[in-house]
Amino acid sequence: MAVLSMPANTALTLPLRHLAHGRTGDKGDRSNISVIAWHPALYPLLVEQVTEAAVAALFAHRRPSHVQRFLLPNLQAMNIVLDAALDGGVNDSLNLDSHGKALSFLLLQLPVTVPREWLHLCRLPSIHPRP
Amino acid sequence: MNAVAQQPLWIGAAAGFSGDRTDAGRPVVDTLLAHRGPAVLIFETLAERSLALAQLARAADPEAGYEPLLEEMLAPVLADCLAGGIRIVGNFGAANPRGAAQRVLALARELGARKPRLAVVSGDDLSGPEHHGLLAEALSKSLGEGNAGFAIAGAYVYLGAEGIAQALRGGADVVVTGRVADPSLTVGPAMAHHGWAADDWTRLARATMAGHLLECGAQVCGGYYADPGFKDVPGLAQLGYPIAAIDADGDCTIFKAEGTGGVVDEHTVKEQLLYELHDPGAYLTPDVVADISQARVEAVAPGHVRLSGVRGHARPATLKANVFHRHGWLAEGEISYAGPGAEARARLAAQVLRERLPGLEPLRVDLIGVASVLADDAGRLLAARPAGDADDVRLRLATRQRERRAAERLLREVTALYTCGPAGGGGVRTALRERLGIVSCLIPRERVPVRVEWLS
Numbered sequence: 001m002a003v004l005s006m007p008a009n010t011a012l013t014l015p016l017r018h019l020a021h022g023r024t025g026d027k028g029d030r031s032n033i034s035v036i037a038w039h040p041a042l043y044p045l046l047v048e049q050v051t052e053a054a055v056a057a058l059f060a061h062r063r064p065s066h067v068q069r070f071l072l073p074n075l076q077a078m079n080i081v082l083d084a085a086l087d088g089g090v091n092d093s094l095n096l097d098s099h100g101k102a103l104s105f106l107l108l109q110l111p112v113t114v115p116r117e118w119l120h121l122c123r124l125p126s127i128h129p130r131p
Numbered sequence: 132m133n134a135v136a137q138q139p140l141w142i143g144a145a146a147g148f149s150g151d152r153t154d155a156g157r158p159v160v161d162t163l164l165a166h167r168g169p170a171v172l173i174f175e176t177l178a179e180r181s182l183a184l185a186q187l188a189r190a191a192d193p194e195a196g197y198e199p200l201l202e203e204m205l206a207p208v209l210a211d212c213l214a215g216g217i218r219i220v221g222n223f224g225a226a227n228p229r230g231a232a233q234r235v236l237a238l239a240r241e242l243g244a245r246k247p248r249l250a251v252v253s254g255d256d257l258s259g260p261e262h263h264g265l266l267a268e269a270l271s272k273s274l275g276e277g278n279a280g281f282a283i284a285g286a287y288v289y290l291g292a293e294g295i296a297q298a299l300r301g302g303a304d305v306v307v308t309g310r311v312a313d314p315s316l317t318v319g320p321a322m323a324h325h326g327w328a329a330d331d332w333t334r335l336a337r338a339t340m341a342g343h344l345l346e347c348g349a350q351v352c353g354g355y356y357a358d359p360g361f362k363d364v365p366g367l368a369q370l371g372y373p374i375a376a377i378d379a380d381g382d383c384t385i386f387k388a389e390g391t392g393g394v395v396d397e398h399t400v401k402e403q404l405l406y407e408l409h410d411p412g413a414y415l416t417p418d419v420v421a422d423i424s425q426a427r428v429e430a431v432a433p434g435h436v437r438l439s440g441v442r443g444h445a446r447p448a449t450l451k452a453n454v455f456h457r458h459g460w461l462a463e464g465e466i467s468y469a470g471p472g473a474e475a476r477a478r479l480a481a482q483v484l485r486e487r488l489p490g491l492e493p494l495r496v497d498l499i500g501v502a503s504v505l506a507d508d509a510g511r512l513l514a515a516r517p518a519g520d521a522d523d524v525r526l527r528l529a530t531r532q533r534e535r536r537a538a539e540r541l542l543r544e545v546t547a548l549y550t551c552g553p554a555g556g557g558g559v560r561t562a563l564r565e566r567l568g569i570v571s572c573l574i575p576r577e578r579v580p581v582r583v584e585w586l587s
């Protein structure tokens with residue numbers, strides 16, 4: 001089910017995946033995750049809610065030493081860099097996914113509150129199934 | 132500058148990593164041939180650690196050490212590229228660029244193709260004992276004094292585009308390299324074609340980001356992108372590989388080979404543009420420091436996306452080198468539980484193994500189907516998750532140990548779960564692998580001479 005909760009008539013809380021997409025990259029023990037708005041009008045919501053603190057909380061079990069967010073307004077995108085988040089990275093990690101390739105989909109679970117009138121700008125396949 | 136050099140250069144990518152689809156190049160070459168303009172085909176086949184593996188292969192067999200799929204990748208396109216004037220640049224030389232070049236020559240002969248003019252770019256291999264002093268100096272800076280005393284299994288420095296450009300200016304049909312920075316495979320041909328200077332930072336930075344879009348092959352064309360219902364990609368089984376048309380100012384338009392699956396749009400391009408990036412204002416390469424903080428990505432026609440607004444700053448004074456060392460053993464064991472109570476039985480098996488292997492640290496536990504790749508080595512995520520009733524669970528245990536004998540204990544204990552563990556466990560698989568560690572350091576550029584050799 002796409003809709004997590006409906007706190008009021010004016011806003012919905014959805015997983016980030018409905019507002020943005022992203023891909024994970026890695027260099028050593030550093031992970032970077034891009035977050036790219038599906039629509040330019042959604043970008044300010046991402047800037048407001050996909051903060052360094054929100055990401056750090058979601059990745060707390062990974063114990064990143066530092067979380068830094070770089071904003072790219074021309075691209076309606078941000079690059080999130082997590083230091084020391086990969087248990088040593090490809091060299092040392094015992095994870096099957098030692099690159100952390102799957103981590104973008106952890107970030108895409110972040111709950112984001114969206115005003116109801118912007119809902120049509122989001123990707124809502126479970127509400128409007130595609131052929 | 133002559134009229135030909137004013138034309139955009141089309142650069143097609145036929146591989147984005149070692150092990151990529153070997154039938155990718157054919158549609159790219161067909162598209163480049165139909166275009167009839169100046170064109171280059173690039174192969175990127177070297178991930179961070181492929182070189183160390185290639186070096187181990189060469190130690191076992193002096194003829195080996197280059198990309199194992201070289202022939203499968205080149206055979207379908209080599210003759211047509213040579214006949215049609217499409218030049219080929221690849222880092223498929225890996226740990227043995229001369230060996231790879233000899234193989235390309237032999238392949239051209241076998242195919243009855245025109246004899247190619249072959250250039251080998253070298254200087255990247257710092258594995259020999261004559262370089263150990265230089266490495267020790269660089270490592271003591273990056274690790275601190277006294278921490279650089281491990282046995283070096285191999286060392287390679289990331290070269291830039293200049294050797295490639297020099298080879299192409301000299302008339303090479305095929306340029307074989309070992310370790311060069313991935314975007315340099317694109318920057319070299321663009322420099323040679325458009326006649327840019329080595330300090331033309333803006334243009335080099337633009338070509339660098341074009342190269343960044345190309346270097347992972349299909350990843351900019353809808354590969355590694357699909358997410359059904361959210362990001363639908365047609366024709367993933369016949370995915371097209373990308374082509375960048377790079378103009379005299381370095382800006383590029385990216386699209387994919389004709390008659391292929393996949394998709395190129397603003398979203399696929401943005402996703403690849405930010406891939407493996409740290410500070411978007413300072414993407415460090417041997418050629419230039421590229422800055423995409425003001426970059427723009429814009430669809431100019433269906434399936435055609437323009438990248439502009441990239442800026443450049445002077446290249447770093449040092450080059451990055453990766454030093455490989457033997458790094459102990461990785462042991463992994465797995466067993467499956469299914470049906471009612473599967474998760475409880477898998478959790479019990481994990482508990483039994485912890486008791487059986489006291490002191491074997493670190494010991495990672497995954498419950499595949501419950502929590503695995505998103506979790507951490509210390510097990511914090513799994514511990515925080517209440518036991519559920521998943522009915523198809525694969526238990527995985529993993530450890531890393533300096534000593535092989537210690538690592539092997541894990542394998543034996545997982546296997547013994549067959550008769551001593553919880554009910555119904557099946558499908559045990561165990562694996563033991565030696566690990567290579569990588570330490571990076573910075574080498575002053577002037578200490579690394581680049582050589583271009585010609586083969587005939």
